[in-house]
Amino acid sequence: MQEIEKALEFIIEIEKLKDVQRKTRPVGLKRYENSAEHSWHVCLCALILKDYSNDPLNIDRVIKMLLIHDLGEIDAGDTIIYSSETGEKKAKEKQGLQRLASLLPGNMNIELVNLWEEFESGETADARFAKAIDRIPPLLHNIYGGGHSWKQYGITKEQVFSLNARIGMGSEVLWSEIRSKLEGAVKDGILK
Amino acid sequence: MQEIEKALEFIIEIEKLKDVQRKTRPVGLKRYENSAEHSWHVCLCALILKDYSNDPLNIDRVIKMLLIHDLGEIDAGDTIIYSSETGEKKAKEKQGLQRLASLLPGNMNIELVNLWEEFESGETADARFAKAIDRIPPLLHNIYGGGHSWKQYGITKEQVFSLNARIGMGSEVLWSEIRSKLEGAVKDGILK
Numbered sequence: 276m277q278e279i280e281k282a283l284e285f286i287i288e289i290e291k292l293k294d295v296q297r298k299t300r301p302v303g304l305k306r307y308e309n310s311a312e313h314s315w316h317v318c319l320c321a322l323i324l325k326d327y328s329n330d331p332l333n334i335d336r337v338i339k340m341l342l343i344h345d346l347g348e349i350d351a352g353d354t355i356i357y358s359s360e361t362g363e364k365k366a367k368e369k370q371g372l373q374r375l376a377s378l379l380p381g382n383m384n385i386e387l388v389n390l391w392e393e394f395e396s397g398e399t400a401d402a403r404f405a406k407a408i409d410r411i412p413p414l415l416h417n418i419y420g421g422g423h424s425w426k427q428y429g430i431t432k433e434q435v436f437s438l439n440a441r442i443g444m445g446s447e448v449l450w451s452e453i454r455s456k457l458e459g460a461v462k463d464g465i466l467k
Numbered sequence: 468m469q470e471i472e473k474a475l476e477f478i479i480e481i482e483k484l485k486d487v488q489r490k491t492r493p494v495g496l497k498r499y500e501n502s503a504e505h506s507w508h509v510c511l512c513a514l515i516l517k518d519y520s521n522d523p524l525n526i527d528r529v530i531k532m533l534l535i536h537d538l539g540e541i542d543a544g545d546t547i548i549y550s551s552e553t554g555e556k557k558a559k560e561k562q563g564l565q566r567l568a569s570l571l572p573g574n575m576n577i578e579l580v581n582l583w584e585e586f587e588s589g590e591t592a593d594a595r596f597a598k599a600i601d602r603i604p605p606l607l608h609n610i611y612g613g614g615h616s617w618k619q620y621g622i623t624k625e626q627v628f629s630l631n632a633r634i635g636m637g638s639e640v641l642w643s644e645i646r647s648k649l650e651g652a653v654k655d656g657i658l659k
Contacts, residue, residue, distance in 0.1 A: 290496070304486055312507065316482065322534065323478060324478075338527075
């Protein structure tokens, strides 16, 4: 198959991310978010919030990471963050990502896998910021949506504060702002 | 209001793009696409197809343009391309974009409006490629989806070939590939 045909096949295959349902609802909407629209949202969030990074960033790499960070979910599905960080789930996502990447010509294949691995490892400044940004919209969905998914999954305030403290690894300023909104949610009784 | 509060307000406001319904259905899905997931898709399409640009590109700028290119639709709504290119529609989109941008701190505000204007004008190499990419997924949706929206809106093959020839301004190679797929759709009787 010609390279261009393979690229178009990849483009059609990744449409399936539009059919991966997440666990939170966009503010103001009565339906769950899908992983494709989430991916768009976090890319634009990263661009808007880039100046709050703890460390110097390459924002273009951060955006690329966020464009592809959920592709593994086409095969693995989405799981709420509070129970998703298992070896089994991550292995399934990695397999899924590798299957998709194998549809691409060689250099693109490697670039995709490397970016995904960097995001997952969360060790570089770009990946730390990308991972921090990835956490923010679902928290806003809960804070401004009556704590819908916290309630649905029985998530406690201890879980929310403990897991999301990692936002501070990418941006202390953003974590401080989000933490104070979470404290508000606790006061309002939507996070128990 | 603090700058960080304004940025978070913008982030919540742009969630409304997830509620703007487009006129085509992603391949394999029985529902219409929304403008947020479309925006994600075209960003990743641009990255995958960047080597087919007629002219040297700054792919990072192309991706940023595509991230924000539909934000004006939050206020203006989506219209099928074959009837959307009116002064009135464009003016509404521009007003919508400016309203959103006004939620942002000064430098971000200007960057957003300038990128959007550059995309709309379609004069730079980056904008020509971004506009070419923006046209490709809806064509694939029709080609691999029985011509659903062509039929629904009574779009003729003359309209499809004439309007989409502009893909060639960004990439002759991609237009040639898509044109041959469109000719296949005509042969198969899904584009009349």
